[in-house]
Amino acid sequence: MEMAGEANIQPQTAEAPAFVTVTILNSGETCRCRTDESLIEGLRRMGKRGVPIGCRNGGCSVCRIEIVSGRYAAHRKMSREYVSDEDLAAGRVLACCVKPLSALAILAIGKMGKALAASAAGEVKATGAERP
Secondary structure, eight states, X not given: OOBOSGGGBOOOOOOOOOEEEEEETTTTEEEEEETXXXXXXXXXXXXOTTOOOOOSSSSSOTTXXXXXXXXXXXXXXXXXXXXXXXXXXXXXXXXXXXXXXXXXXXXXXXXXXXXXXHHHHHHHHHHSSOXX
């Protein structure tokens, strides 16, 4: 399995889009994301209430994630206010600014991580059962 980091940020290619699986480690859920769209669009399509959508252009950090494994390409610049060189090296990026090139395992952090945790807690409370 490839580890995230600046070495895994790949240049975009003109290949036809494919679908890849994105696993959200916080919840164990998966979604399918096209290789020609940002991660935030794939997560939005999942319909999960815990996925906050902000500005969609790298300026607000609502969609901050850590890519634990897989390859991805940056398709727009991320604000250095929210993503430092150290963050990039550790795979911490904004989901609205990267596209998957392979299956990814991600960890939602910051506002998105808190929103997913709150959403999962609400589901446990509503069903009376823990999520797998």
